[in-house]
Amino acid sequence: MIFGSIINNDTKLSSVGLVYKHYGLELIVKELQLDQKHPDAHQLFLAVYKNFIEAVDAIDNGINQYDTDQPPRYVNNTSLAHRIGRLNLDWIEPDQASSKEDEAFHRAMELAGSEFLECVRFHAKSWLPARSIVMECLAQRHVVDSSGEIMKLSKQCPWKLHIFALEEEMTIDPPIKYVLYQAVSVSPDRFESRKALPFSWRGLEKEKLSEESSIPGCVFVHMSGFIGANRTYEGALAMARASLIA
Template structure:
């Protein structure tokens, strides 16, 4: 997505102009480290300092993304994948999933349903603590 943003590729196919401008993406935030044109100090030292701050931001974002995928996204996908594979043991229809423990499951489920061409689609997902979530 970073290269797409940098190269002006729209997120969605449309001829309509966007309803708002997103200036909070990484490329935009890094760009704000450029020296202000009104700053009287346009020295190489100040430019290098800004560059290093921009590198630190981009590096931090990258490491946060890697940590998230390693510590959350991949384990959740594995849990959902195992649950999908065993869905007929819960109910012969295969339309009910029971997660052994809660994890962020929705996106993984929708992706896996498409990849595995699951038909009929899964209609119910249950997990530990669900009743408490409903009652609170």
């Protein structure tokens, strides 16, 4: 397997990434009882690297998560690295014997191993089926609206995990602006919508919103314009279409 050509080369592989490069696929197929040639195995191999292993590689190699000199807005000590770090012997512990260090190391191994397997299982049982649903919905987007910028979610699932990657893979242009039921953000880690619902609708509810939008059955639009609701599918679609040209 040519690892470097299929995984982001911007993040140098640490010892963890190198181990995963050679044994990750084997571990995944063993845990899920798949054949290595199964297409899901390759997809899961990439997803687990991107969503679990790469962060460990980056931290080990001193790579900042963001290209900025500004200090973070808040402290986050909940990462895997921090959780493992807290298992180390505290300097105030009276017993600093090597056997105690070995015990801490084995606790760290159990923690990292269990979280790795949880990641594998999540991507196999939840992430992958959701990806298939979003892919099918994207393929049907022109049936929903001729613009191709409105997607109807056929089944409730975590679509945000997939829409950005699939837009790139499926070369979708123009990009999706609305998923029935909400506006699409500009990127997976941002709150700002690509095209928020009209300003004049925001914060309104029911009759006032229906009157302002000239669309019956409106329920509400969030103050930020990232989400709105209507009592019917037809009404929700009308809200999305009107927002698209607003």
